[in-house]
Amino acid sequence: MGAQLPEAEPQVATSALTLAPTAGEPIERRRGLLHSLDVVIPGAMLGFLLFLFFVWPLIGPVGKPTGGNILNANIEPFSSGHLFGTDPVGNDIWSRILYGGRSSIEIALAVQLIGLVLGGAVGAFAGYWGGALDLVLMRVLDVLIAFPALVIALAIAQSLGPSEFHTILALSFFSVPAFARISRAGTLQLRERTFILASRLSGTSSPRVLLRHVAPNILPQLVTFGLLGMGVIIILEGALSFFGLGIPPPNPSWGNMIFDGQGILSAEPRLVLVPSAFLFVTVLSFNLLGDALRSRWSAL
């Protein structure tokens, strides 16, 4: 999944050094800023997108994403009040993009948080205690990884009905095992380190070692992994909605917008192209940011 966007930048060591707070002459500081453009640019892009999805619908002139009038169907893009025009049932596309983006981000965040907390904890327990617990937990994760996740997603959508919450549930089947593996690998490495041994020898209880010593050390890795995975989850959420298993229509989601436009791709390509473009830019921003942060951490 998104975990593996490998990059071995020869310069990361220097850029990490310039990032460290130094007694600031202005020249030094400017160099630091230039070196961190790889974080600033995707960060700003993301900030702008988040503003559009979460704040702009509250304060700006954005229409309702559903319940459009059929009389307003298929209005051309850039006409007054409809930046990207309207779809074949008369809903404003711009508004559907914004609300669809909002649910995409909400779902991806929730899924990654569940993965981080649950998967992170399971992986850390398994790695720290080892032995039979590790063996059993890892086999259970193997089952989940070998299991076609689409079947679980389909089953959840069909038995519980498509909804935002159920989409989160289904996609967590992807994120929890992935986080658990990363967290276990990190814990296994830490377990051998002297400071962990020292705290255990001084009588610190296991939960406390895990929480105070292991967790802070694997967290940066997990957070970076989570950022890189945001794009993957957003794409998967789109795929579920594409099959009618994610956000239930008529509520907007980029996936179901793309699916609706697929049938009339040759006549009205913008119905596919506009949500696709937003999907792409959002995922790209997450990937660029995650990648930049990852090369920072690996240099430290």
Next chain:
Amino acid sequence: MRSPTARLIVNRVATAIPVLWGVTFLTFLVVNRLPGDAAQQLLGINASQQQLQELRDKLNLDQPFLTRYFDWLGHAVTGDLGRSFASDQSVTSILSERLPVTFELLAYALIVSLVFTVPVALLAARKPNGIVDRITMATSMVGLSVANYVLALLLVYVFAVKLEWLPAIGYVNPSDGIWPFIKSLTLPAISIGFPLFCFYTRLLRADILEQMQGEDYVVTAKAKGAGPWRVLARHALPNSLFGLLTVVGLNIGTLIGVTVIIESIFSLPGIGGALLEAINNRDILVVQGIVLVLAVIVVLANLITDLLYSVLDPRIRYGRAAS
């Protein structure tokens, strides 16, 4: 006395069995929990109670859950995966009909992506941060950020609708002409293969750079006077290819999930379509058969990857064979 490789095989097969058992049990449980059963789905909502009951008796749906599962398991061990509720076709014949299409698609996508990955990664690694490298990295970032269903629709729009070079949907059997067959799979294969190419290229480039920077054998090769290309292609590349191989093997599971989506966009008669249809019909034995085969493929791919690794890399063969 057994060799470490033999021990690895035994070890892996022993751990694979509980995994496969877990996967099939979970599937049975999940499909069983779905509302409505096969009898209801097949006869529709207008069926009378009596009709439903007759079909349930015929399909053994009234047996307790565990009885049905162990019944299936007992037959599955002997290679009998049962018959479809919907078509009465045997599950093995459905699999042998559908699997080749999925395999052809996957093989096409993998070959295309790997054929491009190796030269492009070498070119990029030749001068890190040079112009070729930067273009490669930017392109691969784009490829990793585009959803493959979006890529599929874009390709259809450009190459099928606008240029009319390739068919938009459908599958041509290779016996009906090898050229139409390749044409029918080209757009789906690119939709799967291009993101893969981007992913593999980043991986291979990073690995080659790592080899070039730290490894003694690279220093030795340079000291002997080998040219930069020779060091890259003959010394660093073979070592880096191990890493790539592992990732290709471990990724097979994810790839199969992607294939389901792409097959449905291009209306290909592969395993993905069969799985979707079977879930909708609550055709539990077909779902079981497909999931079992997919899980076996994933487990086998991991096993083969590990074995190749231990066969090709003596450090692993003698050092950590048991782990």
